Amino acid sequence: xxxxxxGTFAFGLHQDLVLEAGLSPGMDLDEATSASLLARDQVRxxxxxxxNLLAYRPRAEGEIRSRLRQRGFPDGAIEExxxxxxxxxxxxxxxxxxxWIENRRERRPRSARMIAMELRGKxxxxxxxxxxxxxxxxxxxxxxxxxxxxxxxxxxxxxxxVRVRRLTGFLSRRGYGxxxxxxxxxxxxxxxxxxxxx
Numbered sequence: 001x002x003x004x005x006x007g008t009f010a011f012g013l014h015q016d017l018v019l020e021a022g023l024s025p026g027m028d029l030d031e032a033t034s035a036s037l038l039a040r041d042q043v044r045x046x047x048x049x050x051x052n053l054l055a056y057r058p059r060a061e062g063e064i065r066s067r068l069r070q071r072g073f074p075d076g077a078i079e080e081x082x083x084x085x086x087x088x089x090x091x092x093x094x095x096x097x098x099x100w101i102e103n104r105r106e107r108r109p110r111s112a113r114m115i116a117m118e119l120r121g122k123x124x125x126x127x128x129x130x131x132x133x134x135x136x137x138x139x140x141x142x143x144x145x146x147x148x149x150x151x152x153x154x155x156x157x158x159x160x161x162v163r164v165r166r167l168t169g170f171l172s173r174r175g176y177g178x179x180x181x182x183x184x185x186x187x188x189x190x191x192x193x194x195x196x197x198x
Contacts, residue, residue, distance in 0.1 A: 039076065046073045046081040051090070060096050061086075062123010093124050097132035105136070109143035112136075114175025141183055144176045148184045 049071060050064050061082055068078045085091040097119050104110050110118070112133050119129045151170055155163040164185060171181045 042073060042077040043080045043084075046077045047084055049073075050081055050085055054085075054090055058096050058099060059091065060093050060119070060122040060124045061091050062093075062125075064091065066123060093128045094132065096122075097124050097128055098136070101132055101136045101138070105138065105143060109147050109174065111140055111144075111175030111177070111180070112138045117175075140176060140180050144171055144174075144180050144184045145187055147171065147174065148188060152188050 046068050049068060053059055053064060053067055064085070065078055065082065068081065073081075082091065100119060100122070101115055104115055104118075115138070116129050116133050119132070120126060124132075148167055148171060151167055152163065155166055158166070167185070168181055171184065172178075176184075
């Protein structure tokens with residue numbers, strides 16, 4: 001709803017806040033009340049924007065904070081929004097991290113180090129990241145072997161050295177170290193693969 005002060009448009013306010021505040025035509029509003037109403041409306045808008053983000057997929061708190069800052073919401077409104085989302089259990093970084101790891105392991109395996117980097121990039125607290133990664137029991141060799149087995153078969157028509165080089169690059173881009181890659185190549189039973197990795 002549009003609010004006019006002294007006959008001039010001052011600002012727009014959501015209908016729910018107008019009703020909640022008991023505003024009616026002819027009322028006197030001081031600056032403090034106007035500022036309070038605007039602040040409450042910003043929180044309402046930030047919550048709506050956050051719920052819209054969460055409708056697509058779960059998000060970490062840091063990710064929501066970042067997106068709200070990009071949209072120009074003040075820090076106070078952002079923090080109040082995060083508090084509300086926590087209270088409603090719409091955000092939980094520990095749960096988010098555990099689900100992220102589970103999804104990565106099932107669909108797009110990565111090394112524990114790379115998964116931790118991804119979670120920190122999403123704004124998850126480093127302590128929460130460590131706890132989730134340590135608790136996930138990630139078996140890098142098993143995950144890398146599963147990935148490598150699928151990829152190795154697709155590279156079957158290539159020369160052995162090219163296959164090894166491509167598979168090595170593929171696994172290293174997913175964060176696996178050369179010790180894991182060497183073990184995986186040996187497990188693939190390639191005659192020369194294990195010798196080609198330093």
